[in-house]
Amino acid sequence: MPKPKFIDHTRHTQKDNSLTEEAAAWFLRMQQSNRSDSEQQALEAWLSQSEAHRAEYQQYVRLWHNLDHLEPKPRKKLRATVAGILVLLLIFGTFQWIFHIEEVIVTAVGEHERIVLADGTTIDINTNTKLRLALFGFTRTVTIEHGEVLFKTGSERLRAFTVNAGSGVIRHIGTEFNVFTEDGETTVAVLEGAVEISLEDQDNAKAIVNSGQQLSYSGQGLSDISRADSETATAWRKNRLIFRDTPLNEVVRQINRYHTRPVKLGEPQLHGHKVSGEFNTTDRDGLIIALKTLYGLNSSELDDMTVLYAK
Template sequence: MKAQVDGVKRMADEAGAWWVKLDGGGLSPQQRSAFEAWLAADPAHRQAFARVERLWGELDALRPSIPPAAASPRNVPPPTPVRKPRPSPSWRWPGLAAALALAVLAGTDPLVDWRADYQAAAGETRLFELPDGSKVQLNSRSALALHDRPDARELELLAGEAWFQVAPDPARPFRVLADGVSATALGTAFEVRRGDDKVEVTVFEHRVAVRGATGVAVDLGEGQRVSVSTRGPGPVERVDPALAGAWRRGLLVFQDEPLGEVVARLNRARRGRILLADPGLADRRVSGVFHTAPPLAAVDALERSLGLRSTRLGEWLVLIHH
């Protein structure tokens, strides 16, 4: 896993270095040929470079000289670059630092952005169709990487939560990886959520085989859920599929859960941050159904039900206190 992450970081560094060279102009024919050879060497190089363009601006003058992309085995089109004003050279690096600072404040992970093939931003859910015909719906602030192989359909949940509806293909197992946990579909519909210290798998239809980093496996049936930590799988729980998948309808359902977990889920579902002024508040128990829109309706409900108050800077920063 570490080698894979190191490879992604190296590729991102190479793409950024080429962007700086191209943006500066004056490339020799040999350098331009070397850049085109780097693009052609691996479809992932082109995707990495497209991400740089998306983040830091489109290379309008150079695009005609970049050879068209060959068919990628992932069948995932590169992201459409976002056109941005060209900063002057003297402001480029301060602008880069400011952009990274904003990313940290927004709770994003630049490495996740580099690796992701499918993403949902804060405050949205997105439905995608995968190359094999399977469908995936990503919850807010979620990201997924596709590692398609001839003998298997493998995806990695990099952040957040995803629901999968699997197209049948007995010759190519459908497997989702998340923080050392694997979930292999033995049926059609299931969900994986990646938390800070555990991975949660819920089955909506048929069965899913779940294996943790310890090697212990659990076979889940319809309406069952298991949480897997570094110590292995926990007890299998019964869940109501309608409640478990409520986030796909814009709802968050909590049943006697700690306020700290509720706040973490709300932060993932919206832009901005909710903070607890007193760490002791994190243990207060919460039950209820909250709409993810409008953004602060859930905070209003928490104040009423728990007898708390909040101090707010618009919708971006909310401090919950006594």
């Protein structure tokens, strides 16, 4: 696997930082003992405007809650200290939040890459994948255009970590999870912790997926939650493919993700043959020989592909 790439630089952009500043201002106002009922109602109206408003405000709530558990500092002194920090964030926000990291990462067919963020979050990227990584203010967002990515989030809890894939949004709850998205369908397998999955433009399409579970979704909706096979889901990190009663056409599709010269099934009746076993993703010839031996197949080499057919 290539040497991990550490994201530790910034780029200046003109992105609007008003939402972060508004959330901080509202939070500070709500900590004042003389706040009025009308101010509380105004906050609720502001929060109801969008999910983004609620997410930004929640970052300050979480920080406040976490610091409440720090001992032995007196509560009043601690709150005053945090309030001062938040005021400084507002004062210098114009300078701090305009700094923005954005990367576009693309892996070629058969290539893997690892990204390590400053807080220890690791992002392992599988073959033929394209994603965009954006770090801005209190948000960290990965948008997967296609391909497969394994996330293991680090110790930072102040900044939200979200993954956009296909027609859904995945929010981590301190976790490790694998995301594969292709042709409009996305599968999320949770290895540790939990994630919240919601579909864009479908307010009621939400689910919490816990450790050892997986879920698929598309623009049409969410699947039922099922058991995740963590060994199968992450085998690609060791250049392995694991199949358990997998239809042969799906096996061929998986093989083709790792090689530029595709394999095709020459006869429709072969599609339903079930395959079980473990294979090396880098050994294309070995894969083809194994399939031919196990299922009594022949192969033909054309100019641009290998065709498998029954004897």
